[in-house]
Amino acid sequence: MPRKKKSYEAPKASWLTTYGDMVTLLLTFFVLLFSMSTISPGKFQQIVVGLRSPLTGLPPSVLTGGKSLAEEPLITSKRGVYEELMRIAEEYKGKITVQEKDEGTVIIMQDMAFFEPASAKLTVEAKELLGRIGAIVIEHTMNVINVYGYADDRPVPADSIYVSNWHLSSARAASVIQFFTDELKRRRSIERLADVRAGRFDPDYFYDPQRFYPIGMGDWPIRKEIEALQKEIEIERNLVLERFKAGEISASQYTASLNELERRYEARLNQLRNVYRRIDILIKRERAK
Known part of the structure; x- marks a missing residue:
């Protein structure tokens, strides 16, 4: 008479219960950490664009962000800089606004006599404000800085050295950059002379003219x-x-x-x-x- 085969019994996986409890606890722990953290808009945008590119099949380009997303915006990366800008904006009673856009941080200064009439010559008031703002944004970042100049709808005088409002607005943007890279650089070098001698501050590094780009907007925005x-x-x-x-x-x-x-x-x-x-x-x- 043939022997009866013994039935095979699978080992009891009692360890799965412990493993499941451990994974649940770890998940709860990381959810707790995430709930107490602050999401950085700059980093979040980088993740979104990074996922969007392979899913849509489009290669990275300047139209979808490109290199501009390689750096976090000034406001989210340096809260002290943003707070100082807000303090200056409060002093000027709404004439200064700070906005965060896809391409970076925009500081808008308006309703002030920045230039002499129909001229690109900066006024004393403009130099005072640009000096305060420039020392903050230039010496706390190494990002590219675009300066936009404007003109209103009134035509330039017949004896003006500028052919049109487009030329005037471009000259105004260039005047601001020249102020940054020349006058403000000299002033800050004197004010921080001890730091310069100790090697803690290099004006040539921060005030490198290659960082700045003047852009003339002409009179078309106001028109x-x-x-x-x-x-x-x-x-x-x-x-x-x-x-x-x-x-x-x-x-x-x-x-x-x-x-x-x-x-x-x-x-x-x-x-x-x-x-x-x-x-x-x-x-x-x-x-x-």
Whole structure:
């Protein structure tokens, strides 16, 4: 009579219970760490673009971020710098704004007499402000810095050395950079002379002219806003004319309404011109070579 085969019994995997408990505890621990951490927008953006490129099949380029995403923005990487900029902005009562964009950190300074009329010569007030802001953003980063110059809609004088507002705005951007790389560099070298002698501060390193790029915006930004303003006023004029034709208002009321619209247009035009007394400084994520 044949022997009965013994049935095979699988070993009891009691260790899986302990292993599962351990993995659960580790997961809970890391979730706790993540919940107490602060997500860096700059790093998060790098991860998003890094995942997007292989999934979409598109190679990295300047259009999708490219090299500009290699550096974290100034605001998220250096909170002390941002806080100092905010303190200066509070002193100037809303004339300075700091924005974080895809390409980097933008410092917008407006509604101030940065230049003499129809000129690229910096005023004393402008040099004081640019000196304070420049010492912060230049000496705490080695990123590329773009400076944007502007002009308003009024044509340059006939005897001006500038052919157009485009030339004037470019010269204004170049004047700011020259101030940074020449006058401010000398001033900071004297103020930090002890650091220079001790080797703790190298002005040639931070104030390298190759970091800076002047960009003239011309008068097209303000002209776009003026065109929108003109269309708005024209619509209101047509409405007033229709009311007059329908007999809803008298001739004197019609004239008074037109005069009021003209005054409003001039007031808002002057306000726009004050806004475009402006300088923008962009600290790019791209590190200077």
